[in-house]
Amino acid sequence: MSRSSKKGPYVDPKLLEKVAKLKVGDRTVIKTWSRDSEISPEMIGFIFGVHNGKNFIEVRVTEEMVGHRLGEFSLTRKFVRHGGKMQKDIEKKAAAPAPAAKK
Secondary structure, X not given: OOXXXXXXXXXXXXXXXXXXXXXXXXXXXXXXXXXXXXXXXXXOOOEEEEEOOOOEEEEEOOHHHOOOEHHHHOOOOOOOOOOOHHHHHXXXXXXXXXXXXXX
């Protein structure tokens, strides 16, 4: 999904308009479905509600996120855990308290 260097980064124009209307540090959540938009320096300090297919995940933009895409911070799949019956047995043993040592 990379773009050639002559095209530059893709940022949804509607998203930039919404950012331009707000002041830095404003608590308003900017809802967006544009997961493929790159995070630009103008977006630092804002909170975006990025749609993951079911609901909006709030993402606070920091300096380290510049150059990444909004969709990277709003996961679309929910990880439950690996394993099955064996994994449950291992977790039960780990959660069980150790017997007290006799003196």
